[in-house]
Amino acid sequence: MFEPSEHRPTEAIVDLNAIQHNVRVMLEQMDDEQKLYAVIKADGYGHGAVQVAEAALAAGAKGLAVSTVDEAIELRQSGHRFVPILVLGLTDPRGIAEIIYYNLTITVSGLDFFAKAYQQLEDTHHLAILEDAKLRFHLKLDTGMGRIGLTSAAEVAEFAKAVEDFNWVDWEGVFTHFSTAGGGPESYIDYQWNNWLELTTAVPESVRLRHYANSAMGLWYPREPKSDIVRYGIALYGVDPKDQLPSATKSPLKPAMSIVSEIVHVKHVPAGTHISYGATYEAADDQWIATVPIGYADGWLRRFNGIPVLVDGNACPIVGTINMDQLMIQLPQEYPVGTTVTLLGQDGQLENHVSMIAASTDTIGYEILCGIGKRVPRIYLTDDI
Ligand SMILES: *Cc1c(COP(=O)(O)O)cnc(C)c1O
Secondary structure, eight states: OOOOOSSOOOEEEEEHHHHHHHHHHHHTTSOTTOEEEEEOHHHHHTTOHHHHHHHHHHTTOOEEEESSHHHHHHHHHTTOOSSOEEEEEEOOGGGHHHHHHTTOEEEEOSTHHHHHHHHHHHHTTOGGGGGSOOEEEEEEBOSSSOSSSBOSHHHHHHHHHHHTTOTTEEEEEEEOOOSSTTSSOTHHHHHHHHHHHHHHTTSOTTOOEEEOBOHHHHHHOOOSSOOSEEEEOGGGGTOOTTOOOHHHHOOOOOOOEEEEEEOOEEEEEOTTOEESGGGOEEOSSOEEEEEESOOGGGTOOGGGTTSOEEETTEEEOEESOOOSSOEEEEESSOOOTTOEEEEEEEETTEEEOHHHHHHHTTSOHHHHHHTSOTTSOEEEEOTTO
C-alpha cells in the first residue's frame, strides 16, 4: 500500500488511478477533436502537480494548465519538456525571455504586453531568442467573470488589427471562463455564452483553439460550437464542482485524495477533565481521549472541529479546539497508539467526503484541497509500481 512517513504518521494519500479514471470520465463525453488539458495549478489542487500531470497525460490529457509562469517552469524542469503548458493568469512582460525559453503558452488580456515584452528583450540583449521561437499566446475574453480579458467585440477587433504588427508572436487561442457553471444562476451561463459568441466573431479564423469549458461546463453544459480545449480542474481530482455528494448525483468521479494519521497518545480521563486550548471542552463522563498529530498548520482548520474523524469504522468527534499541529478526539473504547485515523476518505462504511466537509464548514472542496499544508507528505498510489 503506502509507506508511512518516518517521523509523523500524518499523510495525504493520492490515488493516481482515480485521477486517470476521472480523465477518462471526461474524455468519454468529448469529441476526438477536443483536447483535455489537466489543470494543475496550486500544486495540482494540493495533490502534487508533477505526479498528477504524469498520470493525466498517460490517461489521454493533451496539455497542462497552471496559474503562473513559476508553476509552468517547475513542470518543464521536472521533465515535461514538450507538452503544451498554458499559463492561465496574467504574467509580467519582464519574464518574456523565460516564457519563450521554456516554450510556455501565456494568457494575454491586452496589447500592452507585447510592446513591454519586446522592450525587455531589447534592453537585456535577448532579441536573438526570437530567431527560432515565437511567443505563443491565448487571448482572454471577459464574458462576465469580471476578472481579466477584453470585454467587447470592438476591443477584440482593435486587438486583432494591432497584433498584426508583431510578427514574433503566435496567436494560437482565445478563451473565456464561466462564473456560474459551478454554482449560481444558470441564466448567467446564457448571458456569458451570448457574449462569447459575439466577441469571438472578431477573432481571426487563423486562431485555432477556442475554449470556454472548465470542469462544470465540460461535464454539464456542453454547447455548440464545442470547446476546443476542456480545462479540467476540480473534477480531475474527483470532486464535484458544486460539491454535490456522489450519493445524490451518482457521479462517476472518484476522489483522489485521502488524509490519514494515527493515534499517537491515548488516555482514559475522568468526568470533568478539560481538553485543549481555552478549556472549552469538559468531559461529561469517563472517556477515552486520543491525540492525533494534525492541525490547522496542515490545513485541518479550527472550523473543522465539528467534523468527526474515522477510527476503526467509528465516527469520533473532535473534542476541544484544533491546535496548530495536533487535535484530540473521543474514542468509543480504548484503541492502541498506532491505530489509523482517517480524516478524509473512507473507513469501512463511513466516508469523510471533501464536499461534505465543505458543505458543513461553509467553504468549497477546492479550498480544502488547496489548503492541505506542505508538511503533509503526499504518498502516491498507482498500478505502475
Ligand atoms: C482554475 C481554472 C480552471 C479549472 O476550473 P475547475 O472548476 O477546477 O475545472 C479552468 N479555467 C481557468 C481559467 C481557471 O482559472
